[in-house]
Amino acid sequence: MIELNxxxxxxxxxxxxxxxxxxxxLKVDKGEFLSVMGPSGCGKSTLLNIIGLLDEPTRGDVVIxxxxxxxxxxxxxxxxxxQKLGFIFQSFHxxxxxxxxxxxxxxxxxxxxxxxxxxEMAEEALESVGLKNRMKHLPSxxxxxxxxxxxxxxxxxxxxxIILADEPTGNLDSVMGGEVMDILLKLNAEDATTIVMVTHxxxxxxxxxxxxRLFDGSQVN
Amino acid sequence: xxxxxxxxxxxxxxxxxxxxxxxxxxxxxxFGVFGFVLYNLDKYRTPLGFETENVWQASLFMTDEPDSLxxxxxxxxxxxNLRQVPEIAAxxxxxxxxxxxxxxxxxxxxxxxxxxxxxxxxxxxxxxxxFGLNVLEGRWFxxxxxxxxxxxxxxxxxxxxxxxxxxxxxxxVIQWNGDARIIGVVEHFKYQGEFSDENNLIFSYFPDHxxxxxxxxxxxxPGYDPSVEVQISNIIRQxxxxxxxxxxxxxxxxxxxxxxxxxxxxxxxxICGFLVFNVALGLFGVLVYNIKKRxxxxxxxxxxxxxxxxxxxxxIWEILILTTISVxxxxxxxxxxxxxxxxxxxxxxxxxxxxxxxxxxYSLVLICTIYPSRQAAMVLPANALHEE
Ligand SMILES: Nc1ncnc2c1ncn2[C@@H]1O[C@H](COP(=O)(O)OP(=O)(O)O)[C@@H](O)[C@H]1O
Ligand SMILES: [Mg+2]
Numbered sequence: 001m002i003e004l005n006x007x008x009x010x011x012x013x014x015x016x017x018x019x020x021x022x023x024x025x026l027k028v029d030k031g032e033f034l035s036v037m038g039p040s041g042c043g044k045s046t047l048l049n050i051i052g053l054l055d056e057p058t059r060g061d062v063v064i065x066x067x068x069x070x071x072x073x074x075x076x077x078x079x080x081x082x083q084k085l086g087f088i089f090q091s092f093h094x095x096x097x098x099x100x101x102x103x104x105x106x107x108x109x110x111x112x113x114x115x116x117x118x119x120e121m122a123e124e125a126l127e128s129v130g131l132k133n134r135m136k137h138l139p140s141x142x143x144x145x146x147x148x149x150x151x152x153x154x155x156x157x158x159x160x161x162i163i164l165a166d167e168p169t170g171n172l173d174s175v176m177g178g179e180v181m182d183i184l185l186k187l188n189a190e191d192a193t194t195i196v197m198v199t200h201x202x203x204x205x206x207x208x209x210x211x212x213r214l215f216d217g218s219q220v221n
Numbered sequence: 222x223x224x225x226x227x228x229x230x231x232x233x234x235x236x237x238x239x240x241x242x243x244x245x246x247x248x249x250x251x252f253g254v255f256g257f258v259l260y261n262l263d264k265y266r267t268p269l270g271f272e273t274e275n276v277w278q279a280s281l282f283m284t285d286e287p288d289s290l291x292x293x294x295x296x297x298x299x300x301x302n303l304r305q306v307p308e309i310a311a312x313x314x315x316x317x318x319x320x321x322x323x324x325x326x327x328x329x330x331x332x333x334x335x336x337x338x339x340x341x342x343x344x345x346x347x348x349x350x351x352f353g354l355n356v357l358e359g360r361w362f363x364x365x366x367x368x369x370x371x372x373x374x375x376x377x378x379x380x381x382x383x384x385x386x387x388x389x390x391x392x393x394v395i396q397w398n399g400d401a402r403i404i405g406v407v408e409h410f411k412y413q414g415e416f417s418d419e420n421n422l423i424f425s426y427f428p429d430h431x432x433x434x435x436x437x438x439x440x441x442x443p444g445y446d447p448s449v450e451v452q453i454s455n456i457i458r459q460x461x462x463x464x465x466x467x468x469x470x471x472x473x474x475x476x477x478x479x480x481x482x483x484x485x486x487x488x489x490x491x492i493c494g495f496l497v498f499n500v501a502l503g504l505f506g507v508l509v510y511n512i513k514k515r516x517x518x519x520x521x522x523x524x525x526x527x528x529x530x531x532x533x534x535x536x537i538w539e540i541l542i543l544t545t546i547s548v549x550x551x552x553x554x555x556x557x558x559x560x561x562x563x564x565x566x567x568x569x570x571x572x573x574x575x576x577x578x579x580x581x582x583y584s585l586v587l588i589c590t591i592y593p594s595r596q597a598a599m600v601l602p603a604n605a606l607h608e609e
Contacts, residue, residue: 054602
């Protein structure tokens with residue numbers, strides 16, 4: 001499903017050049033739940049961005065669904081991200097000026113869907129994270145765990161095949177983190193959603209199918 | 222998408238309020254200035270209707286003595302003497318209601334139960350030729366009109382259109398100080414100046430030697446030798462002996478008169494331009510700032526599938542919606558002027574002022590929003606989502 005072949009990523013600023021990823025080879029199968037661990041700054045987010053087609057690798061190719069990605073600027077690629085991928089971030093990235101429901105609907109407004117259908121799908125997604133009663137709230141009125149559940153609802157509302165989660169429990173206490181993890185596990189188990197998740201928490205990583213470790217941009221086993 | 226943007230704008234209403242107020246104020250100020258300018262330019266657009274180039278005017282202060290017969294003789298002699306000057310193309314007498322003098326004479330009359338109201342100017346048989354008036358229908362006065370059964374009147378086109386549109390007016394007898402016959406229609410005679418309203422106007426006839434006609438009007442041939450001005454003044458002085466007189470050039474008068482209008486028009490437009498420039502700067506600053514503040518949102522939208530062109534159009538649409546709201550609110554205030562008939566101004570002026578103001582506001586906003594919106598479209602999601 002996802003294939004990274006000899007991926008390297010170099011960030012160049014005026015003063016420094018950072019090798020964020022160094023010759024990464026990775027295959028993620030359909031329905032797999034993969035976790036990525038490693039110390040801060042080792043390239044975990046970079047890896048996720050490259051899998052999520054948010055960033056272009058400096059060298060190497062990304063193959064998704066047997067299709068090599070060459071041009072990152074096309075509408076087709078944007079559509080692909082919209083339909084096949086769901087993103088969850090450590091800092092939630094909810095739009096504070098939109099209600100919970102509108103936040104969850106966000107990926108759907110970039111699809112040719114009617115308002116009623118969008119709403120129905122968003123409510124369903126909120127239902128599955130247990131927040132249907134908070135639809136009209138603003139993100140500022142929610143706890144961290146609730147915010148992350150809204151973000152999960154937003155990630156799954158478009159029924160993506162792959163979810164990319166960058167430290168989804170990083171800002172949450174263990175109880176809330178556990179709830180979030182349960183939702184992800186359930187998604188993976190019931191809908192066979194492929195999940196790649198970055199985490200710092202060994203116990204959480206232990207619940208996934210496979211764990212890879214990064215160190216200074218390289219994969220270590 | 223529009224619905225989504227409306228929600229977003231509504232939820233951000235407090236932050237958008239200042240921008241909205243700025244746009245409304247700009248719209249209303251533009252409306253006021255454009256209204257003022259268009260109102261005046263509309264008047265300016267109708268032709269003056271008479272010559273001012275090379276036209277000189279001498280107001281004669283005819284002394285009471287000698288008697289009116291000698292006075293008439295002096296005036297006759299003056300015309301004879303002046304007509305011998307080769308540079309003079311035409312010369313005539315008119316009453317004191319002269320171009321740009323600021324004096325008007327308005328009168329009303331009951332024409333078989335219908336009220337007729339008009340301004341009055343009087344001239345002799347050479348008046349039309351001297352001023353180069355355009356006689357549309359009928360004819361100008363001749364000496365025969367002295368002995369006509371009814372007193373003869375020439376009216377302007379505006380008066381014809383006001384009272385007798387689509388009917389033949391030549392030969393028509395109306396009640397105007399007794400029976401009077403309309404013998405001609407003059408196209409325009411905006412004697413109060415280029416920016417003045419053109420009102421109903423009646424020319425009445427007096428022969429050149431009449432005491433009612435103290436204003437001497439002379440049209441010189443183009444390119445005349447300036448020394449002829451001294452020669453003319455000498456002729457007048459020598460012929461009239463002790464009459465005092467002042468000579469004015471009508472072209473100068475016209476320019477002076479129009480300056481009273483051009484100065485505020487240019488001043489308002491400059492202030493307006495300065496204002497627009499400031500609004501543009503402010504707007505640009507606010508938009509750039511907003512986009513800086515919303516980088517994470519932009520990154521997120523791109524991550525979840527918004528193509529850069531979609532981001533670009535989102536930001537342009539957002540500001541266009543805000544502008545439309547401002548214009549609608551502005552329109553609500555602006556429309557009160559014609560509705561309540563605050564000023565005696567043609568509704569078409571208001572309509573055009575509204576149109577131009579909206580046009581300027583929209584162009585301004587579009588120009589100011591292109592750069593920030595392009596910046597937004599170029600935000601790299603990987604960076605933007607990483608920053609917080
Ligand atoms: N946009 C960027 N520009 C420059 N350097 C970057 C950028 N993003 C990440 N880096 C650098 O790349 C390295 C890997 O970063 P990241 O993938 O965020 O690490 P992690 O998520 O494992 O903490 C770090 O040294 C980081 O400073
Ligand atoms: Mg990271």
